[in-house]
Amino acid sequence: MQIHVRGYESGDPRVKPAAGHGIDRPTELPDRMDVLIVGTGPAAVVVLAQLSRFPSIDARAIERRPGRLAVGQADGIQARSVETFQAFGFATEVTDEAYRNVEMCFWKPSPDDPSKIVRASRAPDDATGISEFPHIYVNQSRILDYFLRDAVRAPGRAVPDYGIEFVDCTIDPEAEYAVTARVRYTAGARQGEERTVRAKYLVGGDGARSAVRASLGHRLEGEASMHAWGVMDVMANTDFPDFQVKCSIQSQAAGNILLIPREGGYLSRMYVDLGEVDEHDAGAVRETPIEAMIDAANRILSPYSLDVRAVTWWSVYEVAHRITDGFDDVPAGLSGQRSPRAFIMGDACHTHSAKAGQGMNVSIQDGFNLGWKLAAVLERRAPESLLATYAAERKVVAQNLIDFDREWSAMMARPVDSWEDPDELERWYLATMEFPAGFMTEYTESPITLGTEHQHLATGFPVGKRFKSAEAIRRADNRWMHLGHLHEADGRWRVYVFADAAAPGLAGTPTADFARWWVEDPDSPRVLYTPGDGDDDAVFDTKVIYQQDYTAFDPSDVPPAFKPVKVPFGLVDTNQIFASGHGRDIHRDRGISRDGAIVVVRPDMYVAAVLPISARQELTRFFAGHMLPPAQRIRPEPIRSIHDRIRL
């Protein structure tokens, strides 16, 4: 944690001084705001937490419920989400309290006596080491808690506006406050009252029955029929050996169970397939009693039995594979001609089964994709056109999600005797692991992602995919660090300069030449886009990684480009210099050319570019496509160091 750069401040360093809109933030929803977020689900809280880190922005999140969510449906947290939690500062805390998944067991009818299930195989959770973060299970309500805690600790001090629902809206794309929204109080003293509020941007994270989506004239398209699932969180005594292990359980004749252990060591969740339900069922399947689900589980588990001691939550729900026909308010015909002013995210965009544990995770990434872009545009660091990339990028992900989940849930529901190859399920599970872990997203060429023509310079950092962290030695304190763990959700772009083989102190090397260009040339993005009155690394978090062992050089050998000066003390920051050592060699581990390479990473942690270290015009042109120089900006208010820290 890099903290105390503006002097030592006593107290929890995770609680930042309030600033801008975070100072005396009104408790009542104002008449006008920068961003109106609808909902406080996983996508919505990410946007709220992200924007609260930019106190020049007034963001509000309305929520129909009168208060905190007590129990949410989702509980599967893929490694990509935990990586995202790291960017918001709570990965270790949530991992400490979660169930940690390390393997999946596949149970099937015994070849000797198909009326009994046997453990057919095991599959490790992350056999290929795709992430250093774990795959965990913890209730969705806790994830919301953590993001909301981050939001209130951030300078913007954002908290949800509970007890207010969105009714509808009109949008005038030419107006500064483009969105005119009707909202209604659902709780409290003003219950039943309607108000009209205005916002520059509207963000709908209001679920599968999204009112924002309806207001934008979009709808979910896809299957007509619904699939029904029974789900129960149970505490049980059982002789089934894997009650606390993720299992696929296929019986011969009694159906299938997906078993997901829950946090704490005593609770497990069972998904029991209740089959297809047509449109005329009219909710009858939802009357399935819990006793029937427990009976079904016992039949499936035979010869084992399940003595349920407590049911802590259960539900029957129906779901279809559907996707929205639009992610923002720009009509298909006007795409590229005007910028969007309203967006929808999460379940408002895509519905599917819970079986692959994707819903909350993809929603978090929807929010992470949108949040930094909204911040950049509202702070006039980026043109409005940046916002068009949200729909372009996320609709592809949503479609992939629907396709994957349709295949997976069909497999999980399939009768065991319909498989030609008995190992097909496990093989498919292992072969497609990267998708449910959250790492298959690969953004294609766009104003914020370059092409792959220089990919060979850094084969371990595929362009368009998330930056796969690796360890290096930080020269200031000689400590090994995961580079990616330093990537905070602070809206900054990362420029990783993987040096050529020359010693850091030498002049005239490719790395030294780049370093001079980066801080001196008028065409350098660093020079063009960094305001003169703040930290040198306010816009570009520039880090250099030398090939040498950390004992081979000193910070004074390193060019100033990699030692940003910080306000207010004019401190020279030596924390951005990395090296190899103690067996770590990131050039080796990530296939980086020994001639060096530049890797540009977006604020949402996706690799935007791999370039040769001689790149100049490419960098200038790339950033010119989606950045604005400071002169055109509204300068955010300076941070006031006030002593209004919230109580822990």
Added chain:
Amino acid sequence: MQIHVRGYESGDPRVKPAAGHGIDRPTELPDRMDVLIVGTGPAAVVVLAQLSRFPSIDARAIERRPGRLAVGQADGIQARSVETFQAFGFATEVTDEAYRNVEMCFWKPSPDDPSKIVRASRAPDDATGISEFPHIYVNQSRILDYFLRDAVRAPGRAVPDYGIEFVDCTIDPEAEYAVTARVRYTAGARQGEERTVRAKYLVGGDGARSAVRASLGHRLEGEASMHAWGVMDVMANTDFPDFQVKCSIQSQAAGNILLIPREGGYLSRMYVDLGEVDEHDAGAVRETPIEAMIDAANRILSPYSLDVRAVTWWSVYEVAHRITDGFDDVPAGLSGQRSPRAFIMGDACHTHSAKAGQGMNVSIQDGFNLGWKLAAVLERRAPESLLATYAAERKVVAQNLIDFDREWSAMMARPVDSWEDPDELERWYLATMEFPAGFMTEYTESPITLGTEHQHLATGFPVGKRFKSAEAIRRADNRWMHLGHLHEADGRWRVYVFADAAAPGLAGTPTADFARWWVEDPDSPRVLYTPGDGDDDAVFDTKVIYQQDYTAFDPSDVPPAFKPVKVPFGLVDTNQIFASGHGRDIHRDRGISRDGAIVVVRPDMYVAAVLPISARQELTRFFAGHMLPPAQRIRPEPIRSIHDRIRL
């Protein structure tokens, strides 16, 4: 984290439901209480947090200051302390925000030009892997914050009583409320007012000038003269290459510096030796200006220079190596004849230099040693005689600390040309590393620590030393876990049954025989001391570790002794069964006999006994020496699951 065993509870699982004295805890200091703690330093907050976990006990901590400590002097946190933080549930959080020390650099006069310093050598921080926890630096105030947060989240909801100082006391060892203490309000509406309060026990953690110590008639004994140190926390620009690395810096003629980097990446602490001060100095040395200290630092660092941009804290202080002549209120002549009713801890018992970073760490262990004993006696789980072991155990540690620090600080102050062997300092540093890391403490035979006659059965768990954790596979969820990280500060004794080589399902094996004896025999401590109305593992946390791979057996193969039943649902807990696998083999890693062994660990994580798996009488006799059966106990109030969770 094992949680939700009594049903799923929404919210932060670290915040426990209030119970007993935690329900409607009075904000005003009561007239009578179980334990009166004086001070809120490192030792005191450990005792408060420990006792707050036992809500049948009414513990209060008074503090002269009107509120939270903003900046403390200490900042070095040894691995043993981080291990202790794990037991209180905050090791990962504090590590995330702290400086992590990985090596120390030794700077000396250059052989070529002794007027200039050069880096002579490096020493890794934990070359022998003595702990899986790191050595960190973070301000003492944060450590207090974390313990106090634990105290208020625990069922007892303990918070300090700020603005009240201890004046003096009388003790009547025969009375139930033996301690009659005068206290005085130092702040708030009652400022200046004196009160008399009564307590069963008095705990003095009130520093080097302890009023409790004076009241008990004890004094610090040791050196007459004081040693003066200048210490400054500075943010600086410098060409000195190791400003963020722990360094010993010895100049030829300008003196020495101990450099300790601080959390955050920008701040470092420098200790500058100001020499011996005699008793007639009358504080003159404390007038040393900060400018003089900065000048001295620049002379020592030559040829490098230090451009100090901000001084965030500085002090000049004098200290002598002194130790108290008594740790409790039992006069030397009555030792063993009556039990103590008052104790002193931390700086009240031992003063020394800050150079080895020991003060806060040893104080934390003072508090950890005392806390569980007080809880056991007050809950009538243990006889009062248990409390005599506090002084017996900790005075040895205190003396070792004084001896170690005297040697180390003399070395750090020694002129560079007085060394015969130029590498002596580094060699001594490496050779003695176990002491400052906190792992040299080795309690000798006593009512709570057996002898070493069976040590060969588990050579990696030395009797009397702290349990050195190792990884095993937990069979319930097939996950690798550090056994030691499951050791919560819950006052329970750990009984680790390292199984013989037989398969878990077989009858008549040594492990199976022990398991039956442990839960069935009337002489078994588990039978004798476990109340019938709670969890089976309420007193003894019994874990079995099989030699087999985790895939070789199922929980149903394991005897009931290792599957405790939990209230209120009668759940059979399968989380206490461990195995080998994925390269982990704890029998191999800790030198445990393949014939099995029993390792008993105290509530403060020290190994109390290593015994053969056939041990019966030894266990019965050992626990009979310091436990009371439930009949003689005051039963604590049952935990009420109420919804008064504190706000985060």
